[in-house]
Amino acid sequence: MLPYPVIQRLPHYLSHVMELKDDGVAWVSSGMLAHALGLTTSTVRQDLSHLDLTGVSRRGYRRSQLEQALRAELEVDRTHRAVLVGAGYLGTALALHGDLKRYGFEICAVFDNDPEVVGTALGGLTVRSMKTFTRTAPRLKASIAILAVPRAAAQAVADQAVAAGFRGILNLAYCVLRVPDQVAVSDVRMLEKLQELPCLMRLRAVSATRRNRGATAAA
Amino acid sequence: MLPYPVIQRLPHYLSHVMELKDDGVAWVSSGMLAHALGLTTSTVRQDLSHLDLTGVSRRGYRRSQLEQALRAELEVDRTHRAVLVGAGYLGTALALHGDLKRYGFEICAVFDNDPEVVGTALGGLTVRSMKTFTRTAPRLKASIAILAVPRAAAQAVADQAVAAGFRGILNLAYCVLRVPDQVAVSDVRMLEKLQELPCLMRLRAVSATRRNRGATAAA
DNA sequence: TAGATTGTTAATCGATTAACAATC
DNA sequence: TAGATTGTTAATCGATTAACAATC
Numbered sequence: 001m002l003p004y005p006v007i008q009r010l011p012h013y014l015s016h017v018m019e020l021k022d023d024g025v026a027w028v029s030s031g032m033l034a035h036a037l038g039l040t041t042s043t044v045r046q047d048l049s050h051l052d053l054t055g056v057s058r059r060g061y062r063r064s065q066l067e068q069a070l071r072a073e074l075e076v077d078r079t080h081r082a083v084l085v086g087a088g089y090l091g092t093a094l095a096l097h098g099d100l101k102r103y104g105f106e107i108c109a110v111f112d113n114d115p116e117v118v119g120t121a122l123g124g125l126t127v128r129s130m131k132t133f134t135r136t137a138p139r140l141k142a143s144i145a146i147l148a149v150p151r152a153a154a155q156a157v158a159d160q161a162v163a164a165g166f167r168g169i170l171n172l173a174y175c176v177l178r179v180p181d182q183v184a185v186s187d188v189r190m191l192e193k194l195q196e197l198p199c200l201m202r203l204r205a206v207s208a209t210r211r212n213r214g215a216t217a218a219a
Numbered sequence: 220m221l222p223y224p225v226i227q228r229l230p231h232y233l234s235h236v237m238e239l240k241d242d243g244v245a246w247v248s249s250g251m252l253a254h255a256l257g258l259t260t261s262t263v264r265q266d267l268s269h270l271d272l273t274g275v276s277r278r279g280y281r282r283s284q285l286e287q288a289l290r291a292e293l294e295v296d297r298t299h300r301a302v303l304v305g306a307g308y309l310g311t312a313l314a315l316h317g318d319l320k321r322y323g324f325e326i327c328a329v330f331d332n333d334p335e336v337v338g339t340a341l342g343g344l345t346v347r348s349m350k351t352f353t354r355t356a357p358r359l360k361a362s363i364a365i366l367a368v369p370r371a372a373a374q375a376v377a378d379q380a381v382a383a384g385f386r387g388i389l390n391l392a393y394c395v396l397r398v399p400d401q402v403a404v405s406d407v408r409m410l411e412k413l414q415e416l417p418c419l420m421r422l423r424a425v426s427a428t429r430r431n432r433g434a435t436a437a438a
Numbered sequence: 439t440a441g442a443t444t445g446t447t448a449a450t451c452g453a454t455t456a457a458c459a460a461t462c
Numbered sequence: 463t464a465g466a467t468t469g470t471t472a473a474t475c476g477a478t479t480a481a482c483a484a485t486c
Contacts (some may be wrong), residue, residue: 001319001422001425002418002422003452003453005452005453005454006416007419007454008411008415009350009420010414010415010418011408011410011411011414011415012395012411014414015394017261017392024430028467029467029468030467030468031466031467037397038395039454040456041453041467041468042454042456042457043453043454043455045468045469045470046453046454046455046469046470048468049448049468049469049470052470054468054486055467055468055469056461056462056467056468057460057461057462057466057467057468057469058461058466058467058468059462059466059467060461060467060468061468073418074414074417074418075418075421076414078417080416080417083421085439088311088312089308089309089311089312089315090308090312092308093308093309093312094409096308097410098409099393100410103410103414104411104417105413139248143420144413144416146474151264151445159268162374163368167420167423167424168417168419168420170412170413170416172269172409174233174234175366176231176255178259181426182423182424183423184416184419184420184422184423185419185420186412186413186415186416187412188407188408188409189230189318189407190313190391190407190409191230191316191318191322192227192230192231193389193405193406193407194319194322194363194365194389194405195229195230195233195293195295195322196226196227196229196230196479197299197363197365197387197389197403197405198293198294198323198386198387199221199226199229199292199293199294200226200298200403200404200405201362201386201387203220203221203403203404203405204386204400204401204402205386205401206220207400219477222476222477224476224477224478225477232468243472248442248444248445249444250442250443258478259478259480260444260479260480261444261478261479261480261481262477264443264444264445265445265446265477265478265479267444268444268445268446273444273445274443274444274445274485275443275444275447275485275486276442276443276444276486277441277442277443277444277485277486278442278443278444278486279443279444280444319476362450362456409455442475442485442486443484443485443486444469444483444484444485444486445482445484445485446481446482446483446484447480447481447482447483448479448480448481448482448484449478449479449480449481450477450478450479450480451476451477451478451479451484452475452476452477452478453474453475453476453477453485454473454474454475454476455472455473455474455475456471456472456473457470457471457473457476458469458470458471458472459468459469459470459471460467460468460470461466461467461468461469462465462466462467
């Protein structure tokens with residue numbers, strides 16, 4: 001239904017609109033959103049046309065209504081129970097991230113393989129052994145599994161998560177997970193994003209030079 | 220030059236090709252890569268046509284040559300010096316990530332604001348105070364700044380990084396950074412990726428139902 | 439040789455942008 | 463009223479996919 005590029009932008013809209021709320025802004029125009037998110041006004045209006053929302057000529061969108069429409073689409077007001085697998089630094093960073101709750105997510109269990117870590121506390125939860133995952137996880141009524149495990153372990157954990165009935169996976173490992181069609185995977189490509197930087201930097205350097213040349217030629 | 224979608228895929232190609240190396244594979248076809256990365260053979264050949272590389276009919280690409288071309292494009296064999304700002308769990312996860320070196324990155328300094336953290340050791344480095352950033356950072360000959368700081372601090376740190384001459388920023392915070400054109404920013408959208416999941420899950424559920432209906436109708 | 443795979447051109451597809459009538 | 467902004471249609475742009483001759 002919603003094109004993926006639009007889905008990707010929705011969290012940004014919401015995040016920005018929530019900031020505007022703190023500033024007491026009542027009306028938001030496509031121009032304001034376009035400027036804040038680095039888009040064109042056309043794109044913004046196209047995106048918002050997918051939502052359950054109507055704007056007002058000469059004013060824009062009522063902030064409260066826009067926020068509500070975004071919250072509905074992203075299901076922010078429902079609680080999404082998630083299980084965290086991997087209690088390393090990355091997993092810990094996520095588990096302790098205060099904004100999770102703000103966006104409707106709740107980590108209801110943490111699993112880890114390391115006997116040293118199993119039994120310790122993390123964000124009010126006790127880390128459970130991965131050995132108990134298959135038995136325990138289905139009882140937790142969680143639909144999302146967050147994989148903060150080494151690359152080598154990721155596919156095996158994903159398989160267990162699928163078998164346990166999870167329908168969404170947030171993958172923090174550097175690998176392509178193979179899952180059945182009905183399971184959604186969202187990849188956080190931290191290392192890949194770092195690897196892109198040299199390419200992007202070269203690109204920026206080149207286009208900056210070109211701009212300067214153009215400016216010089218014009219002068 | 221290189222379209223951004225291609226740049227985004229290059230790290231995946233390299234990662235997979237490096238795995239094939241460990242398996243002793245000498246020739247890689249576009250079909251193999253397409254299957255492994257979930258692409259079409261056309262896309263793979265188009266992507267690789269941007270690289271300094273020629274394939275061989277009926278065989279594919281020589282693995283060593285393909286790896287070399289990818290390493291050259293991604294500049295893996297140069298050392299990219301990076302500075303880490305923020306020594307929380309997320310920053311620590313990155314600093315201790317063994318694969319950084321493997322992909323040509325070296326963290327040469329860590330900065331943090333918290334007096335409790337300043338002076339402690341992290342991955343063989345001593346955490347420096349953010350107060351010294353403007354003075355110290357330019358001396359480090361690093362071109363990349365990794366921002367693992369809270370959202371509220373990110374833009375200010377980015378400004379300091381730009382002023383200190385950094386040309387690439389890996390942004391782990393949940394915000395849109397404003398930087399001059401000649402500075403490259405790569406955003407790791409961890410929370411956004413999590414927020415996408417409910418939308419994607421709904422989408423999967425719908426298309427799964429549709430598939431089943433289709434199958435039932437066909438039967 | 440026969441057949442598989444590259445390299446490349448053309449076709450398709452989909453997303454972004456432009457344009458503009460409707461409207462408050 | 464005049465002017466700014468929405469909502470939507472059409473145009474553009476660019477990426478992906480298909481197709482196929484060349485080739486080993």
